[in-house]
Amino acid sequence: xxxxxxxxxxxxxxxxxxxxxxxxxxxxxxxxxxxxxxxxxxxxxxxxxxxxxxxxxxxxxxxxxxxxxxxxxxxxxxxxxxxxxxxxxxxxxxxxxxxxxx
Ligand code: HEC
Numbered sequence: 001x002x003x004x005x006x007x008x009x010x011x012x013x014x015x016x017x018x019x020x021x022x023x024x025x026x027x028x029x030x031x032x033x034x035x036x037x038x039x040x041x042x043x044x045x046x047x048x049x050x051x052x053x054x055x056x057x058x059x060x061x062x063x064x065x066x067x068x069x070x071x072x073x074x075x076x077x078x079x080x081x082x083x084x085x086x087x088x089x090x091x092x093x094x095x096x097x098x099x100x101x102x
Contacts, residue, residue, distance in 0.1 A: 023088070028096030031089055035081060036097070044100030050077065057101035067094060 033042070041047045044054030052059030060067070068090055074080035085093060 023091035023093075023095030025092075025095055025099065027089070028092035028094070031085065031093045032096050035084060036093070039078070044097070048077075054097055054100045055102070060098060060101055064094060067097075 032040075037047075039046070039048040039051050040054055044056075046053055054060060062070075070078065071085065071090055071094065072080055072082045081090070
């Protein structure tokens with residue numbers, strides 16, 4: 001359902017679509033479990049102290065381009081994922097991370 005909504009949204013938004021809306025939620029969930037949950041927790045509630053609580057939307061206020069840069073090059077004690085996540089995978093994981101805030 002969420003995916004359907006994203007597709008409809010993309011169709012309507014046309015060229016205005018942002019990278020995170022073009023990501024694949026299910027692929028992102030897989031990548032998150034693999035690379036991110038050890039610090040950010042399965043549901044975005046932090047495991048590592050000092051990590052933003054993604055389930056409360058902490059760390060998610062910045063625009064996609066800013067967050068993508070943090071993911072690629074790292075921020076504070078978060079390592080960069082440039083070598084592990086390539087191209088579209090970064091958008092996949094970002095769309096999933098944005099969904100953790102409910
Ligand atoms: C080693 C632990 C660790 C791992 C692994 C990790 N993070 Fe983080 N993450 C952090 C910490 C700590 C911060 C806070 C950094 C700061 O603001 O100084 C952070 C910040 C963030 C932010 C906010 C960035 C910003 O620009 O404010 C996002 C979004 C995020 N992480 C997503 C992810 C995703 C997605 C992954 C997996 C690809 C991931 N993190 C992997 C520890 C981690």
